[in-house]
Amino acid sequence: xxxxxxxxxxxxxxxxxxxxxxxxxxxxxxxxxxxxxxxxxxxxxxxxxxxxxxxxxxxxxxxxxxxxxxxxxxxxxxxxxxxxxxxxxxxxxxxxxxxxxxxxxxxxxxxxxxxxxxxxxxxxxxxxxxxxxxxxxxxxxxxxxxxxxxxxxxxxxxxxxxxxxxxxxxxxxxxxxxxxxxxxxxxxxxxxxxxxxxxxxxxxxxxxxxxxxxxxxxxxxxxx
Amino acid sequence: xxxxxxxxxxxxxxxxxxxxxxxxxxxxxxxxxxxxxxxxxxxxxxxxxxxxxxxxxxxxxxxxxxxxxxxxxxxxxxxxxxxxxxxxxxxxxxxxxxxxxxxxxxxxxxxxxxxxxxxxxxxxxxxxxxxxxxxxxxxxxxxxxxxxxxxxxxxxxxxxxxxxxxxxxxxxxxxxxxxxxxxxxxxxxxxxxxxxxxxxxxxxxxxxxxxxxxxxxxxxxxxxxxxxxxxxxxxxxxxxxxxxxxxxxxxxxxxxxxxxxxxxxxxxxxxxxxxxxxxxxxxxxxxxxxxxxxxxxxxxxxxxxxxxxxxxxxxxxxxxxxxxxxxxxxxxxxx
Numbered sequence: 001x002x003x004x005x006x007x008x009x010x011x012x013x014x015x016x017x018x019x020x021x022x023x024x025x026x027x028x029x030x031x032x033x034x035x036x037x038x039x040x041x042x043x044x045x046x047x048x049x050x051x052x053x054x055x056x057x058x059x060x061x062x063x064x065x066x067x068x069x070x071x072x073x074x075x076x077x078x079x080x081x082x083x084x085x086x087x088x089x090x091x092x093x094x095x096x097x098x099x100x101x102x103x104x105x106x107x108x109x110x111x112x113x114x115x116x117x118x119x120x121x122x123x124x125x126x127x128x129x130x131x132x133x134x135x136x137x138x139x140x141x142x143x144x145x146x147x148x149x150x151x152x153x154x155x156x157x158x159x160x161x162x163x164x165x166x167x168x169x170x171x172x173x174x175x176x177x178x179x180x181x182x183x184x185x186x187x188x189x190x191x192x193x194x195x196x197x198x199x200x201x202x203x204x205x206x207x208x209x210x211x212x213x214x215x216x217x218x219x220x221x222x223x224x
Numbered sequence: 225x226x227x228x229x230x231x232x233x234x235x236x237x238x239x240x241x242x243x244x245x246x247x248x249x250x251x252x253x254x255x256x257x258x259x260x261x262x263x264x265x266x267x268x269x270x271x272x273x274x275x276x277x278x279x280x281x282x283x284x285x286x287x288x289x290x291x292x293x294x295x296x297x298x299x300x301x302x303x304x305x306x307x308x309x310x311x312x313x314x315x316x317x318x319x320x321x322x323x324x325x326x327x328x329x330x331x332x333x334x335x336x337x338x339x340x341x342x343x344x345x346x347x348x349x350x351x352x353x354x355x356x357x358x359x360x361x362x363x364x365x366x367x368x369x370x371x372x373x374x375x376x377x378x379x380x381x382x383x384x385x386x387x388x389x390x391x392x393x394x395x396x397x398x399x400x401x402x403x404x405x406x407x408x409x410x411x412x413x414x415x416x417x418x419x420x421x422x423x424x425x426x427x428x429x430x431x432x433x434x435x436x437x438x439x440x441x442x443x444x445x446x447x448x449x450x451x452x453x454x455x456x457x458x459x460x461x462x463x464x465x466x467x468x469x470x471x472x473x474x475x476x477x478x479x480x481x482x483x484x485x486x487x488x489x490x491x492x493x494x495x496x497x498x499x500x501x502x503x504x505x506x507x508x509x510x511x512x513x514x515x516x517x518x519x520x521x522x523x524x525x526x527x528x529x530x531x532x533x534x535x536x537x538x539x540x541x542x543x544x545x546x547x548x549x550x551x552x553x554x555x556x557x558x559x
Contacts, residue, residue, distance in 0.1 A: 010359045016366035058355065084355040084362070088401040088443045106362035106381055108374065111416065178423075182416050185408065187429035 002120065003027040005050040007067075008082065009034055009059050017054065020109045025170075026116075034060045042070040050077060052120060055099075057083045057090060065093050072098040078119045110179035117166070130165055135207055137161065146207045153203065156196045159184050164213065164223040173220035197221065227290040232283050243275060289313040304329060347391045354388045374420045382454060386515060389447050393522040400441035400527065407468050407477060408434040410442060414449045421457055430465040438475050438547040444523050448531075449479070451516045452543050456481035458512075459503060459541070477545040485535040494533055495521040 004026050008014045011032075018028045029048045036044060041062065045053065053071070057064035068079060081094040081102040091102050100119045103112055130137045137144045142158045144151055153161065163180050164172055174193060181188055188196070197213065204212040215221050233240070247268055254264045289310070296309045307329055312322050358381070365377050392399065411434055415422070422429065456464050461481035469476040486494060490501035497518045504512030517533070524531040530546040 010363065013359050013363040013366070016363045020366050084358040087399050088403075088441055089399060092401065105358045106365045106377065109366050112366075178419065179416070182419055183412070185412055185431065187415055187422075187431065189423055189426060189428065 001025070001027045002052070003029065003048075003050045004116070005029045005031060005045060005048060005053045007031045007045060007054065007059070007064075008056045010056075017112075020112065021116075024113050034062060038062055038066060038070055042067060042074070045071065046075055046077075052116060053077055053079045055079055055081050057081050057094065065090075065097055068094065068097045068099055078122075080115055080119060108179070110176050111183070113176075114179060114183060132165065132168075133209055133212075135204075135209065137165065144203065144207060149207060151203050151206060153200070154196075155184075156181060156186050156188065156192075157200045157203070159186065160193075160196060160200060164221065167223070169222065169224050171216055171220045171222050176220070225294050227287055227294060229283055229287075232286070233279075236279070247271060285313075285315050286318065289315075289318050304332065343394075347394070350391050351388060354384050357384060371420045371424065375424055378417065378421060382450065385447055385450070386513075386519060389444070389523060390515065390519050393519055393526060400444055402439055402441060404437045405440055405442045405445065406434075407436050407438060407475075410446050410449060411466055413446055414453055417450065418453055418457070425457060425462075427457065427461055428463040430463065430467075432465070432467045433470075434466065434468050436468045436470050436475055438477075439549075440527055440529065440547060444527060448520050448523055448545070449477075451520050452479050452545075455516060456483055456541065459483040459485075473549045475547045475549070477547070479543045479545075480540065482540045485537070485539040485541055486533070488535070488538070491533065491535060495531075 002025075004021055006014055006017050006021075006028055008017060008030075009032065014030055014032065018030065021028050029050060031041070031045050031048075033041065033044060045067075055064050055068060055071075059067070064081060068081070071077070071079065078100040079098070081091070081099045082105060083090055083094065083102055084105040091104075094102050100122070101115050103115050128138065128140045130139065135144050135146050139158075139162065142153045142155070144153065144161075159181055160177055163177055174190075177193060178190075181193070197215075201213050204210070211224075213221055213223055251264055251268060254267070292310055293306065297303050297306050300306055300309075307322070307325055310322070313319055361377055361381055361384075365374060369377070408431075411431060415429060415431075453464065456479065459481075461483035464479065464481045466477070466479050469478065484503060487502050490499075490503070493499045494501065495517050496514075498514040499518075500512045500514040504514060521531060524545070528548060528550070530544075530548075532544050532546075534542045534544075536542065
């Protein structure tokens with residue numbers, strides 16, 4: 001299971017982050033001993049091996065940017081900075097010191113997960129084709145095919161399918177799909193999402209997979 | 225104001241009168257003693273000439289000081305700096321004026337320094353406070369809250385941003401960072417931030433031609449576009465279109481909506497501070513602060529962008545942001 005270390009001084013923020021990450025199937029560890037000197041604090045953070053670190057820029061007694069620099073000396077763990085600053089300069093400094101990404105407060109949970117996934121994915125190379133049952137999904141050309149037939153997908157359908165494929169057998173909420181679509185400059189509304197899902201279903205049905213995408217009322221969609 | 229010999233004499237009418245009377249009495253006195261008229265005339269003219277010379281000396285001593293004072297005040301942008309341009313004069317009333325002006329100036333400067341330090345303190349605290357306030361908002365938006373709650377939180381966040389940028393637009397501190405930014409990305413951030421409210425009002429979004437790079441500060445620009453979008457949502461838009469138009473030396477970002485528009489008589493004043501206009505009062509009740517567009521205008525001025533607003537058909541609003549393509553920016557960015 002992917003493990004994420006949260007370094008955040010505000011207790012309720014920390015709890016909320018941990019809960020959001022748990023719900024997305026991440027394991028979390030927190031670090032809240034901010035009375036330590038910076039090098040010891042970094043040591044404490046690194047003692048717990050993690051796949052990703054969420055680091056708040058504004059910490060009591062510490063400057064997140066300096067912690068980041070210390071972290072980078074001994075570890076290459078991906079870091080996402082949480083900034084509450086609305087100034088570009090802080091974020092540039094963060095990236096300059098080796099953060100992999102940043103997100104500014106307040107953010108919506110889906111967007112945070114999206115950033116986390118993106119950073120984690122950057123590490124492992126992405127397959128260009130995915131096999132699903134007897135179908136082949138070509139992510140580059142945006143098409144799905146079975147041995148006899150190839151169907152092209154629209155951009156929206158492709159985005160939706162990509163999210164579903166990343167979470168096979170798990171419920172994906174409409175909210176998550178919307179976030180991803182809007183993140184890809186497809187500013188569609190609720191109805192359009194329903195239409196896109198049903199088109200995607202029809203395309204799967206044409207290729208012989210009737211029940212690939214099922215909806216769970218009030219929860220979202222599941223690909224199996 | 226002019227310092228002329230005429231006015232100088234006018235100021236000394238009493239002295240002149242007394243001297244004229246004294247000379248008349250002297251003339252009569254000499255006449256009574258049967259002094260020859262030629263001698264009397266000569267005496268009077270001689271005395272008058274001496275007095276005139278004394279007057280001229282007095283006049284020139286003052287004229288150079290006062291003329292400088294008047295002229296420099298007229299030419300200076302910051303008129304209170306005039307003392308720095310003058311030398312202390314060598315006649316009594318000028319010296320008194322100069323010294324007292326100096327004291328008044330000094331105390332005014334202390335007062336201004338005191339106030340601007342207090343203002344800086346306040347702005348600094350305000351900014352810190354806003355960052356603190358964002359943490360609970362952020363925590364709340366992470367806790368399972370429905371779209372209703374998210375919309376409210378987004379509104380709250382928007383108000384915080386407004387005051388943050390207001391404080392910044394007032395402050396001389398320039399914390400913006402110019403770089404080449406993609407309009408597409410900035411617009412995406414803004415739309416993503418407003419997704420819940422846009423969907424709640426079922427507003428259709430059309431974007432086109434945004435694949436354009438402009439020189440600006442991403443955060444400030446995000447704030448500006450966010451304000452414009454908020455206005456469109458607030459004033460009943462059902463569809464909003466955002467497009468860019470790249471021309472030779474400038475790029476225009478045009479945001480059009482089909483909301484209630486702005487009455488023609490209100491249009492020239494929408495960028496004024498605290499101006500709410502007919503729509504603000506009618507449509508939003510007490511919720512229009514009249515600050516949004518004012519701050520937008522201010523920030524645009526600081527960034528060197530132009531912003532204009534039109535409401536062509538008495539309904540719908542079209543806001544145009546113009547980014548100029550100065551070589552200056554290019555140099556700054558490539559540095």
